[in-house]
Amino acid sequence: MTDDQPRSLTNRPRLRYAPSPTGDPHVGNIRQAVWSWLHAKRYGGDFIVRLEDTDQARAQPGADRRIFDSLRWLGVEWDEGPDVGGPHGPYVQSQRLDVYHEEINKLLVQNKVRRCFCSPERLDTIREEQRQNKVPPGIRDCCDVDPTEAEERAASGEANVVRFRTPRTGTTVANDLLRGDISFENHTLDDFVLIKSDGYPTYHFAHVVDDHAMEITLVTRGEEWISSLPRHALLFDAFGYERPIYAHASVIKAPGGGKLSKRHGAKSVLEYSDDGYLPDSLLNFLCLTGWGHEDQTIFSRDELLSLFDMANITLASATFDHDKLEWLNGTYIRSLDSATFAKALKARLELDLPPDVARPVDESLVEDIAPLIQERITLMTDAIHLVDFFWVTDVPVPPVEDFLVKKWRDRGPEAATALSTAATKLEAISDSEWNRERIETVLREHAESIGLKAGELLSIVRTAVTGKKVSPPLFESVEIIGKGLSVERLQSAALSLNA
Incomplete structure (x- = not known):
């Protein structure tokens, strides 16, 4: 860390994890939460959880609970969020619609945004003309209705969206903590939608409004969001809000360099729990996919909390090394003290033993067995295959x-x-x-x-x-x-x- 880095990076920074409740968080997604949490805690800051559920069609019942469970299984706690409250709530975007409408009205009054009444057919025609004329895609100047008339039409119930008036000339420069200044030619940008016809904000608008309202100072996200950076920068500037620092990390790739899929390890966090991984080993592994400290491979939780710094993220794409994760997990298992391992083993066996075995399982029996297998397993799920015969009275006679x-x-x-x-x-x-x-x-x-x-x-x-x-x-x-x-x-x- 150098002295000339922005103070907001190290002076009580506020970072957030803002998932959409559309499914269970996978490793690439949860990595950003882990990094944000570690950086905030190292520098005495706050870590906030916010649910971005403006896409109501894709929201899944119970997804919010699985997000919380995933974080807590990893040992990641938050200072503010939907379930713990805080001074900047609500922390669920669908509960903040009044805030977004109030904020969009500020921009409407200043003529920095416009209402668009174009039908889907009209927009399709524009896109087809752009394709035929080899013009960069994007909706620009599709209609420019007088603001007074636009408000009257909207008040009468005519369907519309609100679009940002993107400058047609000049350059938007946005700074990235890891990449430096990135320049975008404004003529390549579209008049992107801020408020949809159903009254819900788009991601672009809601995240800018919320990050300002919640005093977020550092945003970490995947490099796939770099193309959206100029939109967000322009929005912050239009409001006159200070931009947060952005850090766009490289994605985790599959072995061989392709897109990470479930067969390579892009499973949900809770699936790793089900598969017998320890939370600390997955936490360690996620940190190493894009960050490191000297030649050290294994870190305790306290070491991660004292060493991790977002400014030291590497831009090289990390590869999801499943063998390394398994090795780490086995190493963590062997490093546990006997009491901690016995406790973890008891919890695992109560999940994996046949249903006719009485619960809770005998704690003293587990304590006797634990030392016999601690050095022999890589995953906690390996245990059942080694020790079930201690509980199953009628062990089948092998062939x-x-x-x-x-x-x-x-x-x-x-x-x-x-x-x-x-x-x-x-x-x-x-x-x-x-x-x-x-x-x-x-x-x-x-x-x-x-x-x-x-x-x-x-x-x-x-x-x-x-x-x-x-x-x-x-x-x-x-x-x-x-x-x-x-x-x-x-x-x-x-x-x-x-x-």
Whole structure:
């Protein structure tokens, strides 16, 4: 950060996240929220959530709640917003129509905007003429009705929109925090719509009015909005409002450079939660898609809050690296203290275990199991496939072919005898001696007594007791399952092999 950067960038900045409630926020969208929140919090500012729902046809019921849930799952809290209130509300655009009408009247009085009564057919004709004459597209000077007449026609109920009177000459220069000054020739711009025929504002108008009213000092958004920057700059100037600082970030691209789609990872935030990602790992990953600090890859939340700066965003397009996200998630899982991991595991298992398993699950059982798998999983959803046998009383006996591999191929009766004897020997262990060390000793001695390598016996014991070829450490698992259930499963497997 250099001393000559605008004070509003670091002096209690106010940033906002203004999604449209038309669906669940995906990673590219939520990244802007994360960046804005981090920058605001680093410099003692405020982070505001505002819902831009002026496109009523596309608004989805419940989308606002999913937006809030997504942010809170990531640990992003806001100072002002629809559900927490604040001094600049309402924070939902459809509840601010009176504000927009008041503001548009200011521009109508100053003749900086005009009412347009053109029919859709008339506008289509203009566009076709532009195409044939190879004129830059856009509605300009489609009609210029005397302001008094226009107000009379509007008052009588005649359908109209309100358009901005864009200058026909000159250049509009707008500054971007990341790109510097960007110039736009005014003759290439159209008379863009500010108020639609249904009385609702367009995005262009509402966001300018709201950003001023809510004292937003820094706006971060995707580079696809650069083409709209001159419109917004002209609107701020028409009102005589100070422009906020804009930062247009490069988009996240798919591997290979194409557009990021759902198959590449453009899922909603809550889908990542469902898929077993930790919020801190996704937060870390989103920050790294366009920002970095020296050669550091893994950041704690506190480090991000103390280091992140919007001015250090890179313009190079970030690639959505799914493998890196998974690696980060596994690293975060392994870094959790035992109590935190056990708590996260309990919450995950209560989602993933079969419905006939009683809830809440036994906390002490989870605490016993957690250390056995913390180093073995990459996603929290990996856990269920490793540990369900601890809760499922009737673990299905695996198919015979799962037992009869390698050493045991075509030796079913011998495998059955080995398992049956293992059951007998484990059953003979006293309750006071039932622990991992004693279980290991008994099984290894059993293997030696029948001329087997330990691994040859333990492989079929594992399959019998857990129903899996890969499981948490066997001796600890047998100890936790308990003598009765372990013996029962060994005997069931032996009977299956003798069938």
